[in-house]
Amino acid sequence: MKNKKLLSLPYLIWMIGFTVIPLILILWYGFVDSTGAFTWDNILAIFRSEHLKPLGISLALSAASTVLCLLIGYPLALILRKAHIKKSGLIIFVFILPMWMNFLLRTYAWLNLLDDGGLILNIAQALGFRGNIVGTNGAILLGMVYNYLPFMILPLHNSISAIDDNVLNAARDLGANETQVNTRVILPLSVPGIISGVTMVFVPSLTTFVISDILGGRKVLLIGNIIEQEFSTASNWNLGSGLSLILMVFILISMAILNRYDKEGSTLA
Amino acid sequence: MKKRILAVVLCVLLASLAVVPGCGKEEKKVLKVYNWGEYIDEDLIAEFEKEYGIDVIYDTFATNEEMYPRIEADSSLYDVICPSEYMVEKMMKNGLLQEIDHTKLSNWKNIGESYLKILSDYIDPDNKYLVPYCWGTVGILYNTKLVDEEVDSWGILWDEKYAGSILMQDSVRDAFMVAQKYLGYSLNDTDQTHLEECAELLRQQYPLVKSYVIDEVRDKMIAGNTALGVIYSGEYLYCLEMNEDLAYALPKEGSNVWYDGWVITKNSKNVEEAYLWIDFLLRAENAAKNFDYITYPTPNVAAREFIDEEILNDQAVFPEDEQLKNCEMYIYLGQEAENRYYELWKTVK
Amino acid sequence: MKKLKKFFGAAYLGLIFVFLYAPIVTLIVYSFNSGKGRQWTGFSFTWYEKLFNSASIGNAVGNTLSIALLSSIIATVIGVISCIGINALKNKSRAVYMAINNIPLLNSDLVTGLSLMLLFIAVGVTSGYPTVLLAHITFNVPYVILSVLPRLRQTNKSAYEAAIDLGAKPAYAFYKVVIPEIMPGIISGFLMAFTMSLDDFIITHFTKGPGINTISTLIYSEVRRGVKPDMNALSTIMFLSAIVLLVLSNLVSKKQVGEVKAAAGEKKSKQAV
Numbered sequence: 002m003k004n005k006k007l008l009s010l011p012y013l014i015w016m017i018g019f020t021v022i023p024l025i026l027i028l029w030y031g032f033v034d035s036t037g038a039f040t041w042d043n044i045l046a047i048f049r050s051e052h053l054k055p056l057g058i059s060l061a062l063s064a065a066s067t068v069l070c071l072l073i074g075y076p077l078a079l080i081l082r083k084a085h086i087k088k089s090g091l092i093i094f095v096f097i098l099p100m101w102m103n104f105l106l107r108t109y110a111w112l113n114l115l116d117d118g119g120l121i122l123n124i125a126q127a128l129g130f131r132g133n134i135v136g137t138n139g140a141i142l143l144g145m146v147y148n149y150l151p152f153m154i155l156p157l158h159n160s161i162s163a164i165d166d167n168v169l170n171a172a173r174d175l176g177a178n179e180t181q182v183n184t185r186v187i188l189p190l191s192v193p194g195i196i197s198g199v200t201m202v203f204v205p206s207l208t209t210f211v212i213s214d215i216l217g218g219r220k221v222l223l224i225g226n227i228i229e230q231e232f233s234t235a236s237n238w239n240l241g242s243g244l245s246l247i248l249m250v251f252i253l254i255s256m257a258i259l260n261r262y263d264k265e266g267s268t269l270a
Numbered sequence: 271m272k273k274r275i276l277a278v279v280l281c282v283l284l285a286s287l288a289v290v291p292g293c294g295k296e297e298k299k300v301l302k303v304y305n306w307g308e309y310i311d312e313d314l315i316a317e318f319e320k321e322y323g324i325d326v327i328y329d330t331f332a333t334n335e336e337m338y339p340r341i342e343a344d345s346s347l348y349d350v351i352c353p354s355e356y357m358v359e360k361m362m363k364n365g366l367l368q369e370i371d372h373t374k375l376s377n378w379k380n381i382g383e384s385y386l387k388i389l390s391d392y393i394d395p396d397n398k399y400l401v402p403y404c405w406g407t408v409g410i411l412y413n414t415k416l417v418d419e420e421v422d423s424w425g426i427l428w429d430e431k432y433a434g435s436i437l438m439q440d441s442v443r444d445a446f447m448v449a450q451k452y453l454g455y456s457l458n459d460t461d462q463t464h465l466e467e468c469a470e471l472l473r474q475q476y477p478l479v480k481s482y483v484i485d486e487v488r489d490k491m492i493a494g495n496t497a498l499g500v501i502y503s504g505e506y507l508y509c510l511e512m513n514e515d516l517a518y519a520l521p522k523e524g525s526n527v528w529y530d531g532w533v534i535t536k537n538s539k540n541v542e543e544a545y546l547w548i549d550f551l552l553r554a555e556n557a558a559k560n561f562d563y564i565t566y567p568t569p570n571v572a573a574r575e576f577i578d579e580e581i582l583n584d585q586a587v588f589p590e591d592e593q594l595k596n597c598e599m600y601i602y603l604g605q606e607a608e609n610r611y612y613e614l615w616k617t618v619k
Numbered sequence: 620m621k622k623l624k625k626f627f628g629a630a631y632l633g634l635i636f637v638f639l640y641a642p643i644v645t646l647i648v649y650s651f652n653s654g655k656g657r658q659w660t661g662f663s664f665t666w667y668e669k670l671f672n673s674a675s676i677g678n679a680v681g682n683t684l685s686i687a688l689l690s691s692i693i694a695t696v697i698g699v700i701s702c703i704g705i706n707a708l709k710n711k712s713r714a715v716y717m718a719i720n721n722i723p724l725l726n727s728d729l730v731t732g733l734s735l736m737l738l739f740i741a742v743g744v745t746s747g748y749p750t751v752l753l754a755h756i757t758f759n760v761p762y763v764i765l766s767v768l769p770r771l772r773q774t775n776k777s778a779y780e781a782a783i784d785l786g787a788k789p790a791y792a793f794y795k796v797v798i799p800e801i802m803p804g805i806i807s808g809f810l811m812a813f814t815m816s817l818d819d820f821i822i823t824h825f826t827k828g829p830g831i832n833t834i835s836t837l838i839y840s841e842v843r844r845g846v847k848p849d850m851n852a853l854s855t856i857m858f859l860s861a862i863v864l865l866v867l868s869n870l871v872s873k874k875q876v877g878e879v880k881a882a883a884g885e886k887k888s889k890q891a892v
Contacts, residue, residue, distance in 0.1 A: 008700050009703075011697065012697060013716065013719070015760070019738070019757040020719065020723055021722070023735050024722065024734050030737065077635060080632060099639050099643060102861055105835055106838060107643075109838065109854075110643055110646045110854065114645060117490060118495065136481050147642070211821070219619075220479060233336055234333065234336050235335070238737065241733070245729070249727075256725070332844075344740070344743075344745055347745065489845030490845070493846075
C-alpha cells in the first residue's frame with residue numbers, strides 16, 4: 002500500500018516545478034525593482050491613470066459581455082428545454098459547433114465584417130454611419146460576446162434541461178403561472194449553470210489581450226494588453242508581474258463573490 | 271485486447287514523433303533568422319537554402335521593441351537579426367552582438383561608402399556590427415482622392431477634417447518622432463518637459479486616429495478608405511503599384527532617416543552560416559531582386575544597375591540630400607530615457 | 620397564443636444562429652475570392668493553392684497536432700498514475716494535492732503563460748518545441764486528474780481484492796479490473812486535454828521559440844499584419860474538418876463528444892468556484 006502513495010510524488014514534483022515555482026517567480030518580480038530591492042511600486046502602479054483606465058475598460062467590458070451573454074443565452078436555454086428532446090441535441094450541436102473553430106479565426110472573422118470594405122461597415126455607411134467600428138469599445142464587446150456565448154449557452158442548457166418536469170408540474174398544480182414557474186422555480190434551480198456560465202465568460206474577457214488586439218485597432222488597450230506589452234515590448238517584468246498580481250486578485254474576488262451566490266442558490270434549490 | 275491497445279498507442283506515439291521537427295533526422299546545418307515582417311523576398315530564402323544546403327528557420331517581428339526582450343533573455347535564440355540602427359546601438363552596448371569580420375563578406379564592397387560613413391559616425395564606429403540592409407525615411411502616405419490639399423507638414427495629422435481617417439505608427443519612437451518634429455524638437459530629445467509636451471500633443475491626436483498600425487498600414491491605405499497614414503518610405507512603391515491614388519510626402523519639418531541592417535548575435539551557434547546569409551543578400555543581383563519585391567531603398571550601390579532608372583530618380587524612394595537636411599537618425603538614449611518615453615506613450619492611448 | 624410563442628422561439632433561435640454563423644460563412648465565401656481585397660472580384664482557388672504550398676502553414680498544422688497528441692497522451696499517463704497515488708492518500712494530503720491541481724484552472728491563461736515564460740528564462744532553457752510541450756502537459760494534467768479521480772474513488776475495491784485473492788499480481792489485477800472501470804474517465808480526460816491543447820493560443824504564445832508556430836500563433840502573427848485571404852481558406856478547411864470530426868464522433872458514440880470542450884471549460888469554472 003505504501004508504494005501506491007509514492008505514485009503521486011512525480012506529479013507533486015511536476016506541479017511544484019511548473020506551477021508553484023513559476024507563480025513564486027511572478028510574486029517575486031512583482032515585489033522587487035530592477036535592482037532586486039523590495040518595493041510596492043509595481044503593485045501601486047495600478048493607481049496610475051494609464052493603468053487604471055485599461056483596468057476600468059476591462060472590468061466594464063467583461064461585465065457587459067457577461068450580462069449580454071446571459072441575456073442572450075438564458076432565453077435560448079429556456080426555448081431549448083421546451084423543444085422536443087430529440088431535436089434539442091441537434092440544436093445544441095449547432096450552437097456549440099463554432100466553438101470548435103480556432104478562437105483567433107473567429108475573432109478575425111469579425112474583423113473581416115467590421116473593417117474597411119467589410120460587409121457590416123459597408124451597410125452601416127450606406128445607412129449614413131460615419132466613422133469606424135474597429136477600434137471602438139463596441140467592437141471589442143462584440144468580439145467577446147461572440148467568442149464566449151457558447152460557453153454561456155452550454156452550462157445554462159445543461160442545468161435547465163436537467164430540471165425534472167415533475168417539479169415544474171408540481172408548481173403549476175400548486176397554482177403558479179408560467180412567469181412564476183420561470184422566476185421562482187427554474188431560475189433558482191439554474192443558479193449553478195448561471196455561475197458556471199458567468200465564470201466562463203467573465204474571466205477570459207477580463208484577461209484577454211487578443212480580442213482587443215485584433216478588433217481594437219491597437220487604439221483601445223485592456224489590462225491584458227498592458228501586461229502583455231510590459232513583458233513583450235517594454236521588457237519591464239517587474240511592472241508586468243505587479244499588474245498580473247492585481248489581475249489575479251480581481252479574478253479571486255470575482256470567484257469569491259460567485260461562490261457565495263452559488264451557495265445561496267443551492268440552499269434555495 | 272491488451273496487445274491491440276498497446277499497438278495503437280505505440281503507433282500514435284511514433285506517428286506524432288515523426289511530425290516533431292528535427293527528431294530522428296540527421297544533423298543538418300541550420301540558420302535562425304529574425305527579420306521584420308514582410309521584409310524579404312521569400313524566394314531568396316529558398317534559393318539560399320538550396321545553394322548552401324542550410325535550413326533557414328525564419329521568424330519575424332513587428333517592432334524593434336518587440337524583438338529586443340527576446341534576445342536580451344536569450345541571445346542564442348537567433349543567429350542573424352535585422353534591427354534598426356538605434357536598437358543595434360543598444361544591443362551593442364549591452365553586449366548582445368559579436369563583431370563582424372569584413373574579410374568574410376566578399377560582397378562588402380557593394381555597400382555605398384556614404385551609408386557606411388554615416389553609420390560609423392553616429393552609431394557603430396568602423397562598422398563593426400551592422401551590415402546595412404535597407405534605409406529610408408518616415409513620411410506621410412496619403413490618398414489623393416480624399417486629400418486635395420498639398421501635404422507638406424506633420425500638422426495635417428492634427429486636422430479635424432481627417433478625423434477617423436488617420437493611421438499612426440504604433441511604435442514608441444516613431445510616434446514620438448512625429449510630435450517632436452512637428453514641435454521643432456530633435457527626435458533624440460530626452461528633456462522631460464519636451465517629452466510631456468509631445469505626449470500631450472499625441473493625446474490630442476488620439477480621438478482623430480483611426481488605428482495605431484505597424485505592418486497593416488499598407489493594406490489599409492491600399493483599401494482606399496483612409497486619407498493619411500504614417501509610413502516607412504519603402505512601402506510607398508508597393509502601395510502605389512496596388513493603388514495609384516496614393517502619394518508620399520516627406521514633411522518639411524524633417525523626419526527620421528533610418529537604417530536597418532544585419533547583425534550577428536553574441537552567442538550565435540551558427541556563425542559561419544550567418545556570414546553566408548549576409549554575404550548572399552549583399553550580392554548585387556540578390557539585393558536588386560529583393561528591392562523589386564519589398565521596394566525598400568537599398569544601400570547596395572552595386573545593385574542599382576539592375577534597378578529601373580525611373581525608380582532610382584523617384585525622390586520619394588531615393589531622396590536627395592537637400593530633402594534630408596532636417597532629418598535625423600535615432601540614437602540609443604539609454605534605458606532610463608527609454609522608460610520615460612514608454613511610460614508617456616502609455617498615457618496617450 | 621401557443622403558436623405565436625413557438626414562432627418567437629424559432630425566430631430567436633434563428634437570430635442567434637445567424638449571429639453565430641454569419642461571420643464564418645462570410646469567411647468561407649471570401650476564401651474563394653480571386654482578389655486580395657474585400658471586394659468580390661471573381662471565383663478562384665488561389666488562396667487554397669497558396670495555403671497548400673505554404674511550408675509555414677504545413678509546419679504549424681504538424682506542430683499543433685503533434686503537441687496536442689503528445690501532451691495529452693503524456694498528461695493522461697501522468698494523470699492516471701498520480702490518481703492511483705492520490706487515491707491512496709489520507710484526506711488531508713489529498714486536499715493539498717487538489718489545491719495544487721486547481722492552481723492552473725484558477726489562474727488565467729495569461730498569468731500561467733507568463734509565469735512559465737519566466738521559469739524557462741530563469742533556468743536558462745532555450746524556448747522551443749520542448750518548452751511548449753512542457754507547458755501544454757502542465758495545463759493538461761489537471762483535466763485528466765479531475766476526470767479520472769472521481770471514477771477511481773467510485774470503483775469497487777472488492778473486485779480488485781478478489782482478483783488478488785485469486786492469484787493475480789497487483790499490476791495485472793489493476794490492469795484487468797480497475798482500468799476498464801475507470802476507462803470512461805480516462806477517455807474524457809484525454810479528450811479534454813487534447814482539445815484544450817489544440818485550441819490554446821496564449822500559453823503557447825509566451826513559451827514558444829524560434830521557428831515554432833502552432834496554428835493559433837501563426838494566425839495571430841498573420842492577421843495583425845494586414846489582409847490575409849489565405850487565412851480565410853484556412854478557416855474554411857478548419858471549419859469543415861471540425862464538422863466532419865464532430866459528426867463522425869457523434870456517430871461512433873451516442874454521447875455528444877462535441878460537448879467535451881465546453882465540459883472542460885465547465886470543469887475549470889466548477890473547480891474554481
